Amino acid sequence: MRKALTEILRQAIDKAITSGGLKTKIPPPVILEIPRDETKGDYATTLAMTLSSVEKTPPRKIAELIVENIEDREGILERLEIAGPGYINIFLRTGCWLEALKNAVSRGEQYGKLDIGEGKLVQVEFVSANPTGPLHIGHGRGAAFGDSLANLLRAAGYNVQREYYINDVGNQMETLGRSTYIRYNQIFDPGIPFMEDGYKGDYIKDIAKSIVSEVKDKYFRLPEGEAVPFFTGYAKDNILDGIRKDLEDFGVRFDNWFSERNLYDSGEVDSILKALKERGYLYEREDALWLNTTLFGDDKDRVVVRSNGQKTYFASDIAYHQNKFERKFNFIIDIWGADHHGYEPRMKAGVHCLGYPEERLKVILVQLVTLLREGKPVSMSTRAGEFVTLREVLDEVGRDAARFMFLTRRSDSHLDFDLELAKKESAENPVYYVQYAHARIVNIFRQAEAHGILPPSTEGADLLLLSLPEEIRMIKLIAAYPELIEASALALEPHRVTFYLQDLATALHNYYFHHRVITDDLSLTEARLILLQGVKQVLKSGLMIIGVSAPERM
């Protein structure tokens, strides 16, 4: 719809230029907006105002000129108005909207699936929590966001891969192993003191217990150096299994789990350092090896090999990104917790050093979550090992509510997650509000069937019977759905889908309350069922993108 209109306007401008009415050589892009106020048209454009300064002509005059040159070959325009300082307000014929509804319903589940991604290969890397403890609520937000973004991009026609990067090398793995080792020993001798910067969470004790049940006292009092690798491996695998399970129950499945260790084992880290050295980006200072990231906008250079010979995480991160690009992704999206934001310039500089344009790496920061219970913050402290896990939230509020809540804000703004609100079964809780709209429609279809009315076909029904303002409003929302998908995907903002769904649900509930779908008038009933079929489809499709179920009854 928007496409056709844009074309009509573009041609009108071209025509005005050839006929000499407009002097500009470079026609401006046609921008169509949907006015807030329905009386101002289905679409509106500010073209005339934009052109006014170039043409040195009053905007309303230009608007007239454009309108005069418009040719509506397919007859989709009802009327045009020039309003305010020079808007061109465009009213479409109702038939266009009915056509759009028909199209939506006949495309079924394919409606809202676009091809703007052109099948391009995109990777979304998210969560990637270190395997040193269970996922907490902040990871949950990252998971909900990343997964929905991947769904969204897929709907827009991209070929999307979801990846989880496992930091299974380095100091913290060592710490994990030692913490587990000590907890294990403490089972046999409670007098043994715990280490200072160890992981204090109870889950480590649980892991130690399960080790005892498997191998008894095989490692008790064994020298630390000998024993720790086993504990590291065991604890890591155990925690990773838990993370996988949590994510699965959260409805998030990764296509690939990528191990940092593999980058070392395969020699990729060394070879990339060598390559960077050959390109002259590395230099030595104070016994350490530095990458000259300031060349590309970082505010200081970064160490890749420490003076003690240990490679930094940044070194493997560069190798990791090299690996990603070698896998032919057209672009890659890294989703990080907001606490990593200082890392972005250096990673982009790193990508630059690798010889890739940094536009191909998109970093999205997800702000932290404050957990509330009845409006009061729930204390969370990672240090003390007390934090609210994703598992606990899932168990308490359920997957649908949790996923929806995480997408009620843009990713870069703080999120207050109220446990009580998420559990409420009322209008305050937007999750049920939207789901209820879906369930209601399904119920109407059930009722219709009970009355012996079968789901009508789009060809057979007389859609002209849909003339109520509430009906037209819903049809317009349905018609706008593909545009919503496109805009959200391009902006990488799945939260827009959440907002849209609430609008659509509102329209549905309002309509439902004021009008009966199933009446003695069969033709009208059928037309309305077609409309509801469209609403249902779009609700379901949108909910699927944000990873929330569309229940058949509630």
Added chain:
RNA sequence: GCCCCCGUAGCUCAGUAGGAUAGAGCAGCGGUUUCCUAAACCGUUUGUCGGGUGUUCGAUUCACCCCGGGGGCGCCA
């Protein structure tokens, strides 16, 4: 000190590729059910878009400065 994000109705937040009278939910107040699910609906109240300057025909949106809140600034991850 430097960098990033945020500041919009009483509360929580949308909205900005510059556009018309800035929106929603919640809270408040008042209503709706012999009728396809009331997990619903309707009505009503609320704004110096943190402040200032600039660019523009036009700024909540862009630029700069200031104020306030949060976060990040290690040969840590």
